[in-house]
Amino acid sequence: MSHSKRIAVLTSGGDAPGMNAAIRAVTLSALSHQHQVFGFLSGYNGLINEHFTELNAASVTDIIHRGGTILKSARCPQMHHTDGLLQAANSLRKCHIDALVVIGGDGSFKGAQALAEHWSGQIIGIPGTIDNDINGSDETIGFHTAIDTALGCIDKIRDTAQAFERTFVVEVMGRDCGIIAMEAGLASGAEQIICKELIDDEPQFLQKLYEQVKANINNDAGHSYVLVMAEHSLSISAEQLAAQLTEHSGVESRSAILGYVQRGGAPVAGDRILATQLGCSAIEHLNAGADGVMVGVVNNQLKTLAFEHTSDTQQRNRDFVARLKRFRR
Numbered sequence: 001m002s003h004s005k006r007i008a009v010l011t012s013g014g015d016a017p018g019m020n021a022a023i024r025a026v027t028l029s030a031l032s033h034q035h036q037v038f039g040f041l042s043g044y045n046g047l048i049n050e051h052f053t054e055l056n057a058a059s060v061t062d063i064i065h066r067g068g069t070i071l072k073s074a075r076c077p078q079m080h081h082t083d084g085l086l087q088a089a090n091s092l093r094k095c096h097i098d099a100l101v102v103i104g105g106d107g108s109f110k111g112a113q114a115l116a117e118h119w120s121g122q123i124i125g126i127p128g129t130i131d132n133d134i135n136g137s138d139e140t141i142g143f144h145t146a147i148d149t150a151l152g153c154i155d156k157i158r159d160t161a162q163a164f165e166r167t168f169v170v171e172v173m174g175r176d177c178g179i180i181a182m183e184a185g186l187a188s189g190a191e192q193i194i195c196k197e198l199i200d201d202e203p204q205f206l207q208k209l210y211e212q213v214k215a216n217i218n219n220d221a222g223h224s225y226v227l228v229m230a231e232h233s234l235s236i237s238a239e240q241l242a243a244q245l246t247e248h249s250g251v252e253s254r255s256a257i258l259g260y261v262q263r264g265g266a267p268v269a270g271d272r273i274l275a276t277q278l279g280c281s282a283i284e285h286l287n288a289g290a291d292g293v294m295v296g297v298v299n300n301q302l303k304t305l306a307f308e309h310t311s312d313t314q315q316r317n318r319d320f321v322a323r324l325k326r327f328r329r
């Protein structure tokens, strides 16, 4: 049997539906191995400010189905500076923490790597972000829910677009990754998906787009036209694109930014199941002595990957982009 440890857990970066399910799995699994669990609050700020609470089975009862994170999340600029890292490392030592579980995105894992230079305890990551932009896991916790949320919204926008015979530019999240746009676009039957991964030359792309929208109106195809656009994918905003489309096609165009609604809501089954498996796997790996790695699911297998590789291009998304490009020809 492994030695009893004092395990810290925190959620960092953009909150994602299913983070609570991951906290629950980490806590229950750790307790079953006689470890103690301490939840640090508001991401790395909790380490720096020594703001934590001990977690027991009761603390994680009735949370598997809740969005957000009971530990709260944040971005913590101090982690980019040595002073902040030293403070975080000192808190961990002061609280006699043996191991830290970081639930977050690849930025959070960079923070974990930086922290490891000042603290010798074990650190393990669990991929939690709606963006699904982390190498080493086919899916991240929150992605399944975000897609369903975006899809529900786009379906509703289609209704009004159809009624008014309008063109709609719908902007979805993803930071620099277009996978939410691609999957929600595909599932909603959008006429266009706009994201960096699918655009080689923006002016050329826009020119062709204006012609296609115009042709669609003229050939009486569907009376509505929906473009799902990833944030940050063009040099113009969704609103500006809608204005350009109105000007070029003569058809009334509108934009809608889905925004933070995509981060909220009850996690769908896929996210709860993923989070639960990854939470248990994280504790299993800590028991076995793992350090400096993220747990993930690749081709239905539980795997670990060193933090330094989690920002590399994700294979699953790369394959998906290749297929979309092929089908669009």
Ligand SMILES: Nc1ncnc2c1ncn2[C@@H]1O[C@H](COP(=O)(O)OP(=O)(O)OP(=O)(O)O)[C@@H](O)[C@H]1O
Binding pocket: 012, 013, 014, 015, 044, 074, 075, 076, 077, 078, 079, 080, 104, 105, 106, 107, 108, 109, 110, 111, 112, 114, 128, 129, 130, 131, 175
């Ligand atoms: N290079 C770095 N060095 C030290 N700490 C970092 C670094 N990058 C990120 N962090 C820490 O991790 C936190 C979260 O990172 P970031 O804002 O990139 O979100 P993320 O974890 O990638 O999640 P998401 O993409 O879902 O928002 C940062 O606020 C910071 O505290």
Ligand SMILES: O=P(O)(O)OC[C@H]1O[C@](O)(CO)[C@@H](O)[C@@H]1O
Binding pocket: 014, 075, 105, 129, 130, 131, 173, 174, 175, 231, 263
């Ligand atoms: O909450 P903030 O800091 O505005 O961050 C928004 C970003 O966070 C995410 O929701 C998750 O990374 C991105 O999709 C988005 O670009």
